[in-house]
Amino acid sequence: DAGITQSPRHKVTETGTPVTLRCHQTENHRYMYWYRQDPGHGLRLIHYSYGVKDTDKGEVSDGYSVSRSKTEDFLLTLESATSSQTSVYFCAISEFVTQYQETQYFGPGTRLLVL
Amino acid sequence: QKEVEQNSGPLSVPEGAIASLNCTYSDRGSQSFFWYRQYSGKSPELIMSIYSNGDKEDGRFTAQLNKASQYVSLLIRDSQPSDSATYLCAGGGSGGYNKLIFGAGTRLAVHP
Numbered sequence: 001d002a003g004i005t006q007s008p009r010h011k012v013t014e015t016g017t018p019v020t021l022r023c024h025q026t027e028n029h030r031y032m033y034w035y036r037q038d039p040g041h042g043l044r045l046i047h048y049s050y051g052v053k054d055t056d057k058g059e060v061s062d063g064y065s066v067s068r069s070k071t072e073d074f075l076l077t078l079e080s081a082t083s084s085q086t087s088v089y090f091c092a093i094s095e096f097v098t099q100y101q102e103t104q105y106f107g108p109g110t111r112l113l114v115l
Numbered sequence: 116q117k118e119v120e121q122n123s124g125p126l127s128v129p130e131g132a133i134a135s136l137n138c139t140y141s142d143r144g145s146q147s148f149f150w151y152r153q154y155s156g157k158s159p160e161l162i163m164s165i166y167s168n169g170d171k172e173d174g175r176f177t178a179q180l181n182k183a184s185q186y187v188s189l190l191i192r193d194s195q196p197s198d199s200a201t202y203l204c205a206g207g208g209s210g211g212y213n214k215l216i217f218g219a220g221t222r223l224a225v226h227p
Contacts, residue, residue, distance in 0.1 A: 035217075040123075040219055041219060042119075042203060042217040042218050042219040042220055043159070043203065043205075043215075043217040044217070045214060045215070048214070058214070059216075090158055090159070097164075100146070101147060101164075101166055102147075103149065103161060103164055104149075104161075104215060105161060106151075106158040106159050106160075107158060108157075108158050109157075109158050
């Protein structure tokens with residue numbers, strides 16, 4: 001499981017409330033990612049990080065922010081949750097086979113329901 | 116818009132048969148391709164990675180890449196009921212080798 005944990009694993013919240021999801025890894029990986037998975041859309045990249053305090057936007061970043069103050073933790077925040085953000089959220093890390101060949105491994109996921 | 120396309124299925128095959136899963140991608144700059152297996156309610160699990168044209172075999176799994184045709188496939192030999200899952204194809208390497216684009220997945224059902 002590449003030493004990845006996510007918390008909480010399940011969360012129900014109300015529209016308009018802030019929500020923070022945590023991804024924690026124990027193997028000192030530099031690259032970390034947040035994806036969401038919705039039926040019919042596969043996995044879509046929200047944000048990613050290439051080091052402490054270094055982050056960038058992915059394909060579906062609107063309404064989300066991230067922070068990485070320590071190598072091991074990558075936080076995803078929904079500033080004001082909306083029903084369209086109901087989804088399963090996966091964190092991932094990269095392991096590099098060579099300098100240019102990397103493979104991503106996923107955490108167990110967080111199921112978020114926004115009412 | 117970079118895309119990875121997969122037939123959503125379900126693809127139904129009898130136990131012991133070869134399951135063939137296909138994927139096409141739009142970004143000619145993609146350099147790396149991956150197949151993930153995902154059981155219902157679980158996280159994606161890496162099965163195969165492939166970076167060069169041709170075939171790559173690992174046990175019962177063979178990944179095939181044809182960059183000229185922008186086509187990736189996964190063959191599962193001697194399919195087992197435990198192979199029943201959704202298989203996700205992903206491509207990356209263009210515009211940042213760590214930005215993967217995923218297909219929506221193909222659901223495979225292996226029946227006894």
